[in-house]
Structures are given as structure tokens and as C-alpha cells.
Amino acid sequence: MLKVQMLEKNFEEENKLEPERKSQLAKKLGLQPRQVAVWFQNRRARWKTKQLERDYDVLKASYDLLVSNYDSIVKENAVLKSEVASLTEKCLAKELGGGEATIPSITSTSELLLADITNISVPHSGRKAEDRLSSGSDSSAVIDDNCPQLIDSGDSYFPNIEYPQCSNLPNGLHMEDDDTNDNCNYLFSDMFAATNQQNQEGRPPALWAWP
DNA sequence: TTGTGTTTTACGACCTC
DNA sequence: GAGGTCGTAAAACACAA
Numbered sequence: 001m002l003k004v005q006m007l008e009k010n011f012e013e014e015n016k017l018e019p020e021r022k023s024q025l026a027k028k029l030g031l032q033p034r035q036v037a038v039w040f041q042n043r044r045a046r047w048k049t050k051q052l053e054r055d056y057d058v059l060k061a062s063y064d065l066l067v068s069n070y071d072s073i074v075k076e077n078a079v080l081k082s083e084v085a086s087l088t089e090k091c092l093a094k095e096l097g098g099g100e101a102t103i104p105s106i107t108s109t110s111e112l113l114l115a116d117i118t119n120i121s122v123p124h125s126g127r128k129a130e131d132r133l134s135s136g137s138d139s140s141a142v143i144d145d146n147c148p149q150l151i152d153s154g155d156s157y158f159p160n161i162e163y164p165q166c167s168n169l170p171n172g173l174h175m176e177d178d179d180t181n182d183n184c185n186y187l188f189s190d191m192f193a194a195t196n197q198q199n200q201e202g203r204p205p206a207l208w209a210w211p
Numbered sequence: 212t213t214g215t216g217t218t219t220t221a222c223g224a225c226c227t228c
Numbered sequence: 229g230a231g232g233t234c235g236t237a238a239a240a241c242a243c244a245a
Contacts, residue, residue: 016231017231019231037231038220038221038222039220041221041232042220044233045234213245214244215242215243215245216241216244217241217242217243218241219238219239219241220237221236221237221238222237223234223235223236224235225234226232226233226234227232227233
């Protein structure tokens with residue numbers, strides 16, 4: 001077994017070097033203890049660099065996913081807002097014309113929001129639309145009995161429900177918790193722990209230059 | 212062959228326990 | 229003071245032109 005391979009094997013077992021192990025290893029390989037120590041120092045530095053690269057990749061993937069989800073939500077929001085405006089306009093027109101306000105058939109994209117307006121249950125959700133619109137008792141949505149309209153109080157249109165688009169984050173990565181602390185480690189520690197388990201990197205040196 | 216980029220070894224400065 | 233990290237120099241190596 002080459003000296004480098006022996007060192008790599010020792011490094012995998014324990015990346016820190018106690019004095020006794022350093023002496024034993026140096027004797028075994030015919031090297032100066034100082035050389036063994038330096039090799040471990042440099043090997044730790046290389047490992048750290050690789051680890052930073054892996055961490056960066058994980059974070060970038062997570063970021064890209066979030067950006068993608070955000071864009072989808074923005075687009076959907078625009079569609080829903082235009083539908084609300086259109087329906088409101090129709091309601092007002094009918095009311096002014098003396099007709100009875102009726103709600104058109106539910107479309108897939110507007111299903112949630114329309115359900116909020118008409119206060120009916122959405123079959124697939126099993127939850128009342130009103131419940132989904134607001135997380136608390138003080139709903140920002142004001143329902144008019146005669147002609148339902150969603151009054152924008154300044155809060156988001158999005159009710160307090162789970163968004164599937166946002167649920168496929170990397171393992172261990174989750175949205176902001178109630179018990180948030182200021183240390184970002186809580187957010188990344190699990191994710192990094194996962195990547196730490198696959199850290200056998202780097203090619204072996206082409207040549208052992210020591211005497 | 213040569214220029215260039217990458218990797219490895221080694222060291223000094225500084226930090227932590 | 230021992231042993232750690234960090235930054236860097238120098239040598240070795242890989243590879244395209």
C-alpha cells in the first residue's frame with residue numbers, strides 16, 4: 001500500500017492527529033512526524049474546500065427551487081387577481097341591471113378564490129373556503145351578502161394553507177419556524193450533515209515526492 | 212517544447228484551549 | 229506551549245496548443 005493511501009485511510013478514520021498516532025504513523029511510513037502532521041493539515045484544508053463546494057451546490061439548488069416556486073406563485077396570483085376583477089365587474093353589472101347575481105361555474109385556477117367568495121366548500125380540500133382564507137378570527141376578506149367581493153386589506157391573498165410547490169425542499173430544510181433563533185445553523189445543519197456523509201473526494205496524488 | 216492551470220508539500224503568522 | 233486554521237510560496241504535475 002502506498003504511503004498516500006495509508007495516510008488517506010488514517011484520515012478517513014480520524015481527521016485529527018493525536019501525538020501518539022502521529023509518531024506511530026510516521027514510523028510506519030518512514031517519514032518525519034512533522035511531515036505527517038503537515039500532510040493532515042493540508043488534507044483537512046482540501047476536505048474543507050470540497051465541503052464548501054458541496055454546501056454551495058446544495059444551497060444553490062435550494063435557492064433556484066425557491067425562485068422557481070416564487071415565480072409560479074406570482075403568475076398564479078396575477079391570474080387570480082384578474083379573475084376576481086372580471087367576476088366583480090360582472091356582478092356589479094348584473095346588480096345594476098336588476099338581475100340576480102349568480103356565480104359562474106368554477107374553473108380550476110380560480111377554484112380556491114371563488115370558493116372563498118361564495119363561502120362554499122371545495123370538495124377536494126374538505127375544508128371550508130373561509131377557513132382557508134384566514135388563519136385567525138379577524139379575516140381580511142369581507143363578504144358582501146348581495147354581491148360577494150374580496151376586499152384587499154393589504155394582506156396577501158394567499159390563505160394560510162400548505163403550498164405543494166414549496167414542500168419539496170431538500171431534506172431537513174424547512175420554512176421559517178416559530179421558534180426561530182438568530183443562528184442560521186439550525187437551518188442548514190441537517191442539510192450539511194447529509195452531505196457530510198458523502199465526502200470521499202479528490203484523486204490521489206500522482207507522485208509521492210517525499211524521500 | 213512551452214505556456215498555463217492545478218495539485219501537493221511546506222512554512223510562517225495568528226488563534227484557541 | 230501544543231496544535232489548530234489560514235494564506236501563500238515553490239515544486240511537481242497535467243494538458244492543450
